[in-house]
Amino acid sequence: MRATRRRLGLVARNVGIPILSLVLVLVLWQLIVVGFHVASYVAPRPRAAIDAVTQNWSVLWPLVLGTIRETVYGFVVGAALGFFLGVIMAKVSFLQGLVYPVLVLSQAIPIIALAAPLVLILGFSTAPKIVIVAWIVFFPVTVNVIDGLSHVDRDLVNLAKVYGASRWRTFWQIEIPATSTPLFSGLKIGATYAVTGAIIGELAASDGSSLALYQEHANSNLNTAAVYGTTMVMTAIGISWFLLVVGVEVFATPWRRRTVARRWPWRRGRDLADR
Amino acid sequence: MTDALLALREVAKSFGDTVALSPTTLDIAEGSFVAIVGPSGCGKSTLFNVIAGLLAPDAGAVLLSQRDVTGTTGHVGYMLQKDLLVPWRTVEDNITMAKRLTGRVTTEDRSEARRMARAYGLGEFLRHYPSALSGGMRQRVAFMRTLMTHQRLLLLDEPFGALDAQTRLEMQQWLLQVWRDAERTVLFITHDVDESIFLADRVIVMSPRPGRVVADFANPLARPRTLEMLTEPDFIALKGQIMHLLHGGAA
Ligand SMILES: Nc1ncnc2c1ncn2[C@@H]1O[C@H](COP(=O)(O)OP(=O)(O)OP(=O)(O)O)[C@@H](O)[C@H]1O
Ligand SMILES: [Mg+2]
Numbered sequence: 001m002r003a004t005r006r007r008l009g010l011v012a013r014n015v016g017i018p019i020l021s022l023v024l025v026l027v028l029w030q031l032i033v034v035g036f037h038v039a040s041y042v043a044p045r046p047r048a049a050i051d052a053v054t055q056n057w058s059v060l061w062p063l064v065l066g067t068i069r070e071t072v073y074g075f076v077v078g079a080a081l082g083f084f085l086g087v088i089m090a091k092v093s094f095l096q097g098l099v100y101p102v103l104v105l106s107q108a109i110p111i112i113a114l115a116a117p118l119v120l121i122l123g124f125s126t127a128p129k130i131v132i133v134a135w136i137v138f139f140p141v142t143v144n145v146i147d148g149l150s151h152v153d154r155d156l157v158n159l160a161k162v163y164g165a166s167r168w169r170t171f172w173q174i175e176i177p178a179t180s181t182p183l184f185s186g187l188k189i190g191a192t193y194a195v196t197g198a199i200i201g202e203l204a205a206s207d208g209s210s211l212a213l214y215q216e217h218a219n220s221n222l223n224t225a226a227v228y229g230t231t232m233v234m235t236a237i238g239i240s241w242f243l244l245v246v247g248v249e250v251f252a253t254p255w256r257r258r259t260v261a262r263r264w265p266w267r268r269g270r271d272l273a274d275r
Numbered sequence: 276m277t278d279a280l281l282a283l284r285e286v287a288k289s290f291g292d293t294v295a296l297s298p299t300t301l302d303i304a305e306g307s308f309v310a311i312v313g314p315s316g317c318g319k320s321t322l323f324n325v326i327a328g329l330l331a332p333d334a335g336a337v338l339l340s341q342r343d344v345t346g347t348t349g350h351v352g353y354m355l356q357k358d359l360l361v362p363w364r365t366v367e368d369n370i371t372m373a374k375r376l377t378g379r380v381t382t383e384d385r386s387e388a389r390r391m392a393r394a395y396g397l398g399e400f401l402r403h404y405p406s407a408l409s410g411g412m413r414q415r416v417a418f419m420r421t422l423m424t425h426q427r428l429l430l431l432d433e434p435f436g437a438l439d440a441q442t443r444l445e446m447q448q449w450l451l452q453v454w455r456d457a458e459r460t461v462l463f464i465t466h467d468v469d470e471s472i473f474l475a476d477r478v479i480v481m482s483p484r485p486g487r488v489v490a491d492f493a494n495p496l497a498r499p500r501t502l503e504m505l506t507e508p509d510f511i512a513l514k515g516q517i518m519h520l521l522h523g524g525a526a
Contacts, residue, residue, distance in 0.1 A: 156359050162327045163424060164349020165376035173376055177363045253363070259407035261365045 044225035052229035063211040064233060070126055070198040071241055074133020078194075079187055082138035086145025096146070107139050111197065115204030129201030136197040137190035144186030148179030184249040191245040195238035280305040280460050281326065281428055286335035288321055294485030295321040298335060301479070301488065305427070308454060308461045310471035311479045314521060318486025319464045323430045326462075327351050339428065349377070352421040352429040352459075356436040358413040360405040366392065366416055367401040373424040384423070391419050395453065411442040415449065422457055432464045444502075447473055451500055468517050472510055473500055480520045490520055 026046045032038065033045050040048065053060065085103070089096040111132055118128035152175050160170040202212035211230060218226035254262060279302035288296040296318040303309055311319050324330040326337055328348035337345045344350050352373075360369045370388040374380045392398050395415060405413055414434060421429055434450075435443045447470060454461060465471050471478045472494060480490040495509045504510055 153357075153359070155355060155357055156361070158329055159353060159355075159359050160376050161348050162329060162351065162353040163373045163376050169376050174361070177361065180363070255363045255404040255406065259403055261402045261404065263402075 041222050041224050044228050048225040049228035049232060052223070052225040053233055056226070060211075060214070060230075060233065063209065063214055064237065066126070066209075067195070067198050067202065067211045067234070068237055070129040070133060070201060071194045071237060073126070074130040074197060074201075075137050075190060075194045075241070077130060078134030078137025079141050079190060081134060082141025082186065082190070083145055083183070085138065086142040087149065089142070090146045090149035103139060103142060106135065111136070111200050112204055115201065119205045124205060124207035128205040129198055132201040132205075133194050133197040136193045140189040141183070141186035144182040144189075145179060148182035149175055152178045180253050184245070184253070187245050188242065188249070191242045192238065194241060195234060199234060278305075279303055280340060281462075282338040282341075283326070284336045284338065286322075286325055286332045286337060288318075288325055288330060288332050296325070296332075297485040297487045299488055303428075303460060303462065305460055306458060307477060308463065308475045309477045309479060310463045310465060310475035311481060312465055312468055312471045312517060312521070313481030314483055315466075316486075317481040317483035319481060320432055321486065322481075323353070323432050323462070323464065326428075327353050327430060350426060350428070352424040352426040354417055354421045354429070354431045354434050356433040358405075358417040360413055360416055360420075362405055365402050365404055366397060366408070369405060369416055370419045370423055372420050388419070388423060391422065392416075395419065395449065409442075410438055411446055414438065414446060418450070418453070422453070422459070426459075428460050428462070430462050433466065434463075435470070436466065443467075443470070448502075450474065455499075468514055468521070469505065471517070472496070472513055473505065478513070478517060480517055482520070490517075492516065 029046050033043055044052070085099070089099055114132065114135065115128065118131055122128045122131065156174055156178070157170060160174050165173070199212045202210035203216070206213050211234060215227055215230040218224075218230065250257075281301075281303040283299055283301040285298040285300055286296065287294075287298045299322070311322070313319055321330065325332045328337075328344065328346055328350070331346035335345075336343055339350050361372065364372065367385065367388050368375070368380075370392065371380045371384050374384050389398070389401060392401055397412060397415060397419075400408060400412065405416065408416065418431075418434065421431075435446050438446060451474060463471070463474060476494055478492045478494060479488055480492070481487065482489045492513060494513065496504055496507070
């Protein structure tokens with residue numbers, strides 16, 4: 001009973017407070033627009049922006065799906081590539097010296113400057129956008145994986161060796177779990193930037209129908225409410241993706257906030273094995 | 276050839292100019308409990324690392340049951356002052372760690388881990404993560420993990436070094452109980468002379484620069500050991516001899 005109450009309190013805090021802060025932003029927005037008599041072509045009221053989204057949802061929805069697809073594909077490709085590069089570079093110090101400067105260089109290139117050659121190579125498809133998102137996402141993942149792997153307790157690795165573990169087992173059973181915190185930090189940073197990358201990609205390498213171009217179009221028609229509304233939609237995609245990554249982290253690393261392991265129904269056989 | 280479980284033959288190891296271990300020959304009988312004491316830097320951990328196969332010696336051979344295992348791993352249980360439990364596994368899964376690293380954890384392994392944990396007072400904590408345990412409990416789990424390697428030779432490098440005096444005394448008695456049940460051979464490094472005498476059949480004293488064995492005492496105390504023995508004349512006499520070697524007459 002007490003535990004249930006505490007749990008409910010926890011949920012209220014974890015869900016309620018973010019919702020409250022969201023509402024506060026909307027209220028503040030409303031107060032500023034009304035209080036300073038801001039003209040509606042400069043900044044709409046929240047209500048108008050929301051209406052601009054809901055009323056045009058049938059047009060927006062396919063574009064939203066397109067942006068989500070670019071974000072997700074780009075993130076997955078970038079995260080996988082980033083993880084792979086991080087592992088290779090952490091394990092082969094010669095490669096680390098060789099590749100690290102190139103990676104830093106890759107991040108110094110303005111993304112916009114990258115778009116033109118990408119379109120030339122890949123055409124006006126989703127491919128250049130996926131590449132741009134992956135380009136942004138892989139870097140924090142790689143840097144954090146290298147950092148994590150080089151800080152795994154040597155004594156723990158040696159203990160595995162004394163037991164007679166292969167390097168492969170040691171890697172998957174010891175080194176990777178020990179790297180989970182920095183790995184997820186990299187993924188979360190990547191997740192925040194992924195949508196921005198997709199939107200930049202849509203602007204720089206778009207074939208005509210995309211969320212970014214929809215917004216541009218609204219802007220040139222002085223439809224400010226739609227501009228703000230589209231921004232809200234983009235932000236929502238970004239936040240949802242970030243929250244999904246956080247959710248995966250919470251699920252994948254239960255030992256960080258639990259003292260007792262969860263009981264999974266499909267593992268019951270295991271638990272009863274010796275009764 | 277000898278019938279010792281572990282035989283070191285002129286094993287030596289240097290790091291640059293530092294002679295961590297000068298040529299050392301040692302026989303450890305099956306089933307015995309041998310303590311190694313000595314000041315910091317006299318090569319105790321180096322000796323263990325050579326036996327475990329983490330370090331290849333510059334010279335000499337390590338024989339386990341007359342088999343040459345020099346420079347290879349996978350033939351001893353090993354435990355350090357740091358418990359090295361993995362935080363992402365439950366107590367039960369930590370105990371079965373060795374099998375997970377080298378083979379497959381079977382249902383029998385799990386039952387054995389649970390039986391052991393229940394027998395030694397950790398039955399309630401099988402599904403807990405190590406972060407929920409006290410220092411003494413963590414060391415007990417680490418020791419059970421070492422036992423579950425099913426190796427006949429266990430190397431314990433200051434396993435209780437980080438515990439407070441009270442917990443350490445409890446752990447010593449616990450270790451003796453487990454050792455009697457488990458019938459293993461134990462090599463035990465410690466800085467604590469009392470601990471070495473209370474636990475061991477034999478106390479080896481080492482000295483630094485160069486790291487070497489300077490004495491090898493047979494412990495006259497009978498088993499089972501009790502706390503009263505800590506004040507017996509035999510105990511005091513042996514302690515005096517060891518202290519004399521360690522501190523050059525200060526005792
Ligand atoms: N990897 C290494 N590289 C260089 N020198 C080392 C290395 N390991 C140990 N040494 C040196 O070898 C000597 C013996 O070290 P060792 O760790 O075996 O001592 P110890 O008896 O275990 O000391 P302590 O009681 O402090 O644990 C020391 O002088 C140490 O500095
Ligand atoms: Mg040491």
